[in-house]
Amino acid sequence: MTDRPVDRPLDPDLWPATTTVAADGSVSIGGVDLRALAAEHGTPAYVLDEADFRRRARGFREAFERAFGAIGTEVDVYYAGKAFLSTAVARWAVQEGLRIDTATGGELAVALRAGVPGDHIGLHGNNKSDTEIARALDAGVGRLVVDSLLEVDRVADAAAAAGVRAPVMVRVTTGVHAGGHEYISTAHEDQKFGLSIAGGQALEALEAVLGRPDLDLVGIHSHIGSQILDASGFAVAARRILELRARLAERTGHLVREVDLGGGYGIAYLPGEAPLDPARVAVEMARAVADVCAELGTSVPRVSVEPGRAIVGPTTVTVYSVGTVKPVVVEEEDGAFTRTYVSVDGGMSDNLRPALYGARYSAAVVSRDGGPGAVRARVVGKHCESGDVVVHDVLLPADVRAGDLLAVPATGAYGRSMASNYNLVPRPPVLAVRDGEVSVLVRRETEDDLLALDVG
Structure with a gap:
């Protein structure tokens, strides 16, 4: 495949309302550059657009009040x-x-x-x-x-x-x-x-x-x-x-x-x-x-x-760091193709839905603009399960590499709620962004948190 990745420009129905893309391909939400956010708070991280959450909540209330008020x-x-x-x-x-x-x-x-x-x-x-x-x-x-x-x-x-x-x-x-x-x-x-x-x-x-x-x-x-x-x-x-x-x-x-x-x-x-x-x-x-x-x-x-999902789901993206990138040749009846496995520093412990019932997501590199061309990719996690898939099929830049920031949109619903400590991986933080500021809503778990529960 030589197409441009499908999420450039980013689909507004998938990404938080305040999402912007700079000329260099970097992405900001709520006025916060995700590169700066990741540098300060680490990855993985759930990033929640507060203004978008409030807008969607208010929109539901106003729409239903208007419609049902009309019938008395x-x-x-x-x-x-x-x-x-x-x-x-x-x-x-x-x-x-x-x-x-x-x-x-x-x-x-x-x-x-x-x-x-x-x-x-x-x-x-x-x-x-x-x-x-x-x-x-x-x-x-x-x-x-x-x-x-x-x-x-x-x-x-x-x-x-x-x-x-x-x-x-x-x-x-x-x-x-x-x-x-x-x-x-x-x-x-x-x-x-x-x-x-x-x-x-x-x-x-x-x-x-x-x-x-x-x-x-x-x-x-x-x-x-x-x-x-x-x-x-x-x-x-x-x-x-x-x-x-x-x-x-x-x-x-x-x-x-x-x-x-x-x-x-x-x-x-x-x-x-x-x-x-x-x-x-x-x-x-x-x-x-x-x-x-x-x-x-x-x-x-x-x-x-x-x-619930309709309010918080689209307001949040999960930001990961890319680690191993591995091309895998896949044999099918009509011929072979190469799928690029892109491993990130999270996985089914922060988004169980793909493993639980085959939920489908999209993804995009958010730290830079990719080079020419794209590859057919599967985004996978770091857990000891072959079913640890975050995104089953997505076009990513052909030069996707370790150190890139990759974001998966529409993870506000059930991502953190269903998160686990599988493989004793600490759960990510939830970070609210608004008007250029970052607020920690739920802090990142640490290994000390995990060990504090283990009474021996």
Whole structure:
């Protein structure tokens, strides 16, 4: 191949909004030259564009408020902390008018440490511990999302013991299949989340909640998957939830006041891909809710949604240093070709998604302009696994070499959240950039951190 690398110029749907490329090919984000950042803070490093995060968070809130305000109801946008959560990020989200969705005691602890008001926090989880439930009640969370019939009684008993009335939603499975991979499609019945509408467990759980005076049934919750690029699934799921809501009202006289339509809005990972537009999705979802409620003769509920990846994913790049560069001849039926293996100083410990479910990414050299021509490359990590692939296939400059800085965009979601210490590699820092300044949100782990956990 002799083409220019596909990411020159850098695709704006993949890279943070403040990304710029200088005449010498070096890249800056938030006014910070990545070469200077790497020299001071080392690599690998997650680099997060604060202004872009705030812009995307604000954009979601404004788009959904506008769309649902037009049909006469209110909407809450919860930032899905599982994508990436730190105290600073939680504060930014709240400052931009969002609430925080948590899925574990650890995420709840971060939100509380950030000063997020309890009633602006939700707690999910298919297997919450007694400690997590008690802490959520003590913090006064705005909603506990019940995920099983057993949990109805567990939460009610905990609320009675604490002397409070627990606000709960019941998570249901709508049968709508959406998302990029079986592992991230979460609304089909044969999986661990929620209670089936079709099987009758959802209605049973809702009635059970109404039967416990220590529980306040806030609403019905669903989540149909992740990395969704077609908005039609949200409308189908909304219809099934609203029909369930109406059926519960017919049986009990109780019309729940809120429905949560989840998140899962997809982003671009490869050049040419188009992310799901929040403004368009909001309008389509609002129209579907209004139409179904009119058809059923029920009032329009308050609505909540939970974007995570779509807010933080595109705001962040992972910056690596290139080490070994190795050309490998690959034999195929129609002939042989050479793939250049480019090894970097991170890998599956800082981005598990390619190994976990074949996620695809792009990459670019960000420290200089490459020479003429390009090579077909595979970016790999330093771990003792042949599946330790960061980018499966990308065009890089033909003269890519040790010492180059290479950045992988769209790693804000699940990169740091899923990071591990495999091979006892310390996890990278998360560095926020804005207006030419660098702030450490999460510091780099050290070998001393690893050894401190080893009590011998």
